[in-house]
Amino acid sequence: MPLLSRHRRYLGIAALAVFVFLTLGNLVPDPYGRGVWRTRNTPPANVWQQIHMTLQSYALYFQDNFGFRASMPVLRRDLREAMDSPNDHNTYRGRDGRLFWGRENTPAQSSGDLIRTHEVDQFVRMAAIVQRELAPLGTKVVVAVPPNAQSVDKDDLPAWQRAFAPRATEYDLMLAGLKADGVTAVDLRKVLQDAPFKGPRYLLTDSHWNNASSVYAFNAVMVAAGHPDWQVDPKQVLGELGPSPMGDLTRTMRMPPQVADENYPLRLPPPDVPNQPSPDLKPIHEHPLFVPYVQHFRDTGPRVMVIGDSFTVNIWTRLFAASPVSEAAWMHFSRRTLGYCGFDMADVKKYKPALVILARTERFFPCLNGAWPIGLPEE
Secondary structure, eight states, X not given: OOSSOHHHHHHHHHHHHHHHHHHHHHHSOOTTOOOOOOOOOOOXXXXXXXXXXXXXXXXXXXXXXXXXXXXXXXXXHHHHHHTTOOSSSSEEEOGGGOEEEOSTTHHHHHHTSOOOHHHHHHHHHHHHHHHHHHGGGTOEEEEEOOOOGGGTOGGGSOHHHHTSOXXXXXXHHHHHHHHHTTOEEEOHHHHHHHOSSSSOSBOTTSSSBOHHHHHHHHHHHHHHTTOGGGOOOHHHHBOOOEEXXXXXXXXXXXXXXXXXXXXXXXXXXXXXXXXXXXXXXXXXXXXXXXXXXXXXXXXXXXXXXXXXXXXXXTTTTGGGTTSSOSEEEEEESSSSTTOOSOOBHHHHHHHOOSEEEEOOOGGGOSOGGGOOOBTOOOO
16 A cells, blocks of 8 residues: 555645745745835934844845735736736726726726716706806806716726626716706716827826826816817827826736826926915815915906816816916815815805816715715705
């Protein structure tokens, strides 16, 4: 009788292979490891504390660069993609490695699988009341919701998402409601899909649109607002398509990017003016990057206000520089970066703009969790 049966020999070989693999992981540097030391500013310390910090630095270096710590997440991602299953809930890959944002119900919202009728109706009602409240000032209100990337770059979606049959979405419901209430709105999905420039409309490693999409969307809003002469010439304000730094989706994944990003650099017209605070606009947002600001171009002319988010900040206001607009203001649509309808209506009235653009991105435009602008009547 043999010492070991055949199946046990195979199990022994498999166990040996696992032990060899684990041993190599502790001896051979990880091919995906960055090979850098973690550095930090440390206060003066005595000798024993310095020794402790040195040993800790070595431990962190080996932790980051050995044991296949960097390779295993990449292997997991590739295996999940081979099974048409997203690697995590934050991001997922589309065609040719481009990335899409997966949280806040973004895929289901763009496909029409998620319809929050009451919350969309709340947004529509909010826009109609804003228009009514600003009517005595002669203010024009335009709603221009920057779409999700999944709502525009549909050809780049993964196969499992492209297979869904087209259906009505919250964006469609919102446009229909605004039209019924007499509020001017722009379907930026169609604007971006029809825009005459090459390549995707959104960045490949970022949740935001590229600069060309931002410019063409701005022009469409100017036409809808009754000011086609306020449009900018894309040939003058956009440079040639070129390399762009990795975006927020890649940083969220914390893994090497699989695709190089590109963008159209902005060549904004003069005058080049700084962002300035305004006594009419209170800084109520939680993030310092989203405090309200104004850009003053000239002493005479109408004022405009963009109530938006990261899709429009520091760009749309600057595009008014060559128009007759005297001053352009920007404020966030919410008090929180991931919040909903929550701007201060009293500030809008105080500023007395001739044009107000409501431009909250698609995944955040429904008024969820009972959100409502400060100081805006509910009826």
